Amino acid sequence: MKSIPAMHRVLADDRVAPYDVLLGRNAVKRAAEEALGRARASGAADYDAIVDELTDRLETMRQETLRVVINGTGIILNTNLGRAPLATDALHAVEAIATGYTNLEYDLSRGERGSRYARLAGVLNAVTGAQDSLVVNNCAAAVLLVLDTFAKGREVIVARNQLVEIGGGFRIPDVLARSGATLIEVGTTNRTYVEDFERALSPRTALLLRTHPSNYRIEGFTRDVSARELVELGRRTGVPVVEDLGSGALVDLAEFGIAPEPTVQEAVAAGIGLVTFSGDKLLGGPQAGVVAGKAHLIAPLKNNPLLRALRVGKMTLAALDSTLQCYRSGTFRERLPVVRMLAATIAELRHRGGAYLAALPNARLTESDAYVGGGSLAAERIASIAVAFESGNPDRLAARLREATLPIVGRVERGRLLLDLRTILPADDGAAIATLVGVMSPA
Numbered sequence: 001m002k003s004i005p006a007m008h009r010v011l012a013d014d015r016v017a018p019y020d021v022l023l024g025r026n027a028v029k030r031a032a033e034e035a036l037g038r039a040r041a042s043g044a045a046d047y048d049a050i051v052d053e054l055t056d057r058l059e060t061m062r063q064e065t066l067r068v069v070i071n072g073t074g075i076i077l078n079t080n081l082g083r084a085p086l087a088t089d090a091l092h093a094v095e096a097i098a099t100g101y102t103n104l105e106y107d108l109s110r111g112e113r114g115s116r117y118a119r120l121a122g123v124l125n126a127v128t129g130a131q132d133s134l135v136v137n138n139c140a141a142a143v144l145l146v147l148d149t150f151a152k153g154r155e156v157i158v159a160r161n162q163l164v165e166i167g168g169g170f171r172i173p174d175v176l177a178r179s180g181a182t183l184i185e186v187g188t189t190n191r192t193y194v195e196d197f198e199r200a201l202s203p204r205t206a207l208l209l210r211t212h213p214s215n216y217r218i219e220g221f222t223r224d225v226s227a228r229e230l231v232e233l234g235r236r237t238g239v240p241v242v243e244d245l246g247s248g249a250l251v252d253l254a255e256f257g258i259a260p261e262p263t264v265q266e267a268v269a270a271g272i273g274l275v276t277f278s279g280d281k282l283l284g285g286p287q288a289g290v291v292a293g294k295a296h297l298i299a300p301l302k303n304n305p306l307l308r309a310l311r312v313g314k315m316t317l318a319a320l321d322s323t324l325q326c327y328r329s330g331t332f333r334e335r336l337p338v339v340r341m342l343a344a345t346i347a348e349l350r351h352r353g354g355a356y357l358a359a360l361p362n363a364r365l366t367e368s369d370a371y372v373g374g375g376s377l378a379a380e381r382i383a384s385i386a387v388a389f390e391s392g393n394p395d396r397l398a399a400r401l402r403e404a405t406l407p408i409v410g411r412v413e414r415g416r417l418l419l420d421l422r423t424i425l426p427a428d429d430g431a432a433i434a435t436l437v438g439v440m441s442p443a
């Protein structure tokens with residue numbers, strides 16, 4: 001029997017050693033033990049074959065971990081790529097809060113237990129105009145909490161044209177069923193009137209619900225019930241109105257030449273009782289869900305035992321707080337990456353593209369369509385600039401870029417690979433170019 005190579009020799013091999021930094025010495029050691037064990041069992045002791053098998057395994061492990069990627073898809077709020085990149089200030093806030101102790105659930109003035117859910121109520125109320133607010137893990141959790149609190153065993157009236165699936169399997173009818181509420185659909189696929197809601201009212205009605213149709217749009221002969229109409233009906237009949245906004249824009253997007261999206265402030269000002277929205281969509285913060293609205297409707301949410309299962313961590317609260325402070329102080333245009341991406345001009349994108357062209361002889365710049373994504377305004381196009389690669393097999397090039405040490409995700413369109421500059425953070429241009437040069441140069 002040939003002798004199995006020594007562990008220390010395998011670990012010191014130039015092909016294996018770089019994985020120490022990437023995966024940790026212990027993980028590499030364990031994988032090496034397994035590879036040597038298999039070699040021993042099968043009696044196959046060829047040194048290179050063992051190292052090849054080991055590096056394949058280590059490479060797979062590396063691909064599986066959570067890693068930094070460059071988003072060249074042009075979709076700003078790309079759920080697959082982690083939605084909103086955090087602001088540097090938010091990151092510093094997380095660091096400060098997470099590396100020590102905090103008043104997470106401690107009331108400093110009274111010296112007794114406080115509530116984590118209400119930690120951000122001050123800034124949220126200031127920014128949204130709501131009387132009170134509550135933070136949970138994501139917007140789906142916010143909707144679930146609201147329905148579970150108010151509608152269990154009762155009825156919720158929703159317009160048929162708003163009963164959509166927003167991706168990731170989130171469907172209002174399913175969440176309603178899960179919370180034990182009965183869905184009462186009103187209107188037709190294209191047209192709904194406030195009278196449709198009124199006719200469906202019964203003593204069992206718990207809520208009137210509006211949802212953001214998100215990534216779906218009905219055009220042509222359509223009619224929707226406005227927030228004001230629904231609020232007026234709610235006022236007359238004493239039934240609370242809830243609106244799931246999803247994206248939670250806190251600024252008027254018309255400023256960036258994008259179709260206006262109802263803001264949280266507008267929904268609150270229209271008199272909606274409870275508004276739910278995400279932290280990591282247009283708001284530009286961490287994954288979180290917010291319920292903002294009238295104090296007498298927020299109060300029962302705080303007493304729902306389900307809240308415990310939906311609770312947010314201190315790192316989320318720190319990042320969300322910092323992000324919201326950017327809106328309060330009016331510095332969101334400079335500080336929030338999502339807003340900067342929305343605001344970048346074509347001239348700025350072209351200027352950045354020059355650096356790509358200088359380093360990559362086979363690249364050229366082309367006009368492209370970027371998208372907001374993330375549910376709301378998913379189909380709303382934003383004129384953009386992409387670096388295009390037209391020669392060779394675009395799918396193969398796309399695959400090689402995805403598998404690079406710093407993966408770059410682009411999109412293949414009409415036989416070309418496009419890397420949209422709007423979603424590549426300017427600070428990443430240098431690293432992206434270096435990766436592209438590495439992948440393009442013949443090995």
Ligand SMILES: *Cc1c(COP(=O)(O)O)cnc(C)c1O
Binds near residue numbers: 214375
């Ligand atoms: C995105 C979205 C949600 C879900 O938000 P998460 O934060 O991902 O849970 C719910 N409702 C609408 C309308 C959305 O657009």
